[in-house]
Amino acid sequence: MTQEPSLSRTLTNGVRTALGIAGIIAIIIGILILVAPLKTASVITAFIAIYAVVAGVIYAALGIFAKSASTWGRIGNVLLGVLFVIAGIVAFTDLGNVTTVLAVFTAIFIGVSWIFEGVLAFASLRSVANKVWGVVFAVLSIIAGILVITAPFAFAALLWLILGVALVVLGILQIVRAFSYRGPANGATLRVDEARI
Structure with missing residues (x-):
């Protein structure tokens, strides 16, 4: 049985709204990165620190309350939880320096990865x-x-600025997509018996 065209219109409007909101969020974050790169990086570091504390509490709780886990598994979860909580708290005490350390660590990780990739490319020349x-x-x-x-x-810093520009450009394109989205191709309607959920 074919659903009312209003269902198709509702789905189309939902997709348009989601695309538009995603585009607006990307533009806002991109502009923040371009206007205040260090502050934006610090805010992201704060979110990572919050994640670390929350994850640490969860790991510690798993270690304490998961009676079915092995003793070493429980100890490992508690130790990992404590490590995460400490890392999160340390990050909060000096967001500026932790942000710098994360940026440098990420850059060095990328650099080392590229070197290994080059060495592997030489090794696989045959x-x-x-x-x-x-x-x-x-x-x-x-x-x-x-x-x-x-x-x-x-x-x-260069990578961060490129990310900011990319977010602004992609956000604008996403908003254009939202306005130009027409819904299912060829006016097709959603059939409930064909829907696979």
């Missing part, structure tokens, strides 16, 4: 049909990784 592109990729990956590791804060 299995690549076009060795020139494999060598070019490996060399560029290693050089990029070294550059990032030697200037992690500059890389993190």
Whole structure:
């Protein structure tokens, strides 16, 4: 049985609203990153710290109250919970420095990953049909990784600004999508017996 066209219209409006809200949120976050990059990064660090404290409490509770778990499993959960709570509290005590440490750590992690990727590309040259592109990729990956590791804060700042610009652009495009979304193709209506939930 075919549902009323109003159901299809309601779904279309819901999708449009979701796309529009997502676009607006992306634009707001992108503008905040571009206007106040350090403060925005500190706010995100605060959310990570909140997550750490909440996760720590949950892990500790699992360790304390999960009677069916092994003794070592319970001890591990409690220790992990305490570690998370301590990390969250430390992050709250100095958000600025923790934000910097997270940014530098992320940049160094990316740099090391690129170096390993380049080394692996060299190691797998025998299995690549076009060795020139494999060598070019490996060399560029290693050089990029070294550059990032030697200037992690500059890389993190650049990456943060690129993220801000990307969020603004993608947010605008998302809002355009929201206004141009027409619903199911060819005026198709939702059939309840075809819906797979």
